[in-house]
Amino acid sequence: MTSIASVTLDVADPTAAEHFYTTAFGLGTQIRLRASDAPTDGFRGFTLSLTVSQPADVDALVGAALEAGATTLKPVAKSLWGYGGVLRAPDGTIWKVATSAKKNTGPATRQINEMVLLLGVADMAASKRFYVDQGLAVAKSVARMYVEFDAGSSPVKLGLYRHRALAKDAGVSPDGTGSHRIAIGCDAAPFTDPDGFAWETAQAEAVR
Template structure:
């Protein structure tokens, strides 16, 4: 389906992670608190090293960051960067048992109440070789740029029903921010859903036709 002749704003509608053990991944996502927002699909696709993306959770305050990191660690995640203060706030990085890297952060420097398990926003950061080129590609697919900082970062507008925002970041810069080597081969192990239909971007991230993510978690078999 071509989007060239329509004025409809295209946006990311779902995120599907490809995992080797569907039941174990579902258990982790439930314990971590992201199960309603992310789809899972069984896959044995080969992948080594950095998969080129991260999912970033924005929360309200430092104790909420700690709450998410603690729950993930208890469910089997590996902490790549312990939570710490920085110029922009407070946050940490973890790797789920399925290999997905998550970042949890807040811009707040102090707590204003007890910790919660509420997520303010989820951003899918794709690590790309050329931010400007990838931004042009996605604009051509019908996505609308919400924020852009030259060749360093670009963020796209999300639809009202989208649980996840899409953003672009330099691959090596993203890997450095996450504390992992930038090298990686094989599948990205992630599928993006959109009303734009099926295509692959310049860095090999695969998109497929999809509707908005249901409020309950969805798991699919590899043959689905």
């Protein structure tokens, strides 16, 4: 089964990006960074989400990210599904921080329960079939809107969303051109999916 070992973000300044992700989210080897000046404009076609146990942790992580230089795309707020907000990191990556809980059960710990990579796709049926052929097992599928794959022991869960719906969820225009500025580290041979997202064989050490 193909699984995600890490996500590599192409950034203009790896040192600055490392400082941000360490300060804001305390992320370890799930996120890797490498220098790149590949042209990109607008929505890059993906988002990364951090799920936590309670609203206090959302507030703590979002507050730390804003202090470290992130900008708000959707302010933290309550909704029918829970509590959360959307940020843009200084390197341009869009992050959602959320919880399904609506009440706190204790003080904030900033502990991250799950990291989810959502890819915006043009043809849900084709992309779902492609990833199933790569060895991923479907854990949840909602019509032609959303597909979630079984993460197994992977530190990063993968989901597919329709491109426009994902942009709307992030609070940005769906328009974008150029590089996705992301590579997905896996335990299989390299491949590229129907929407141009590159999967690479994961390396043992993080690229900084």
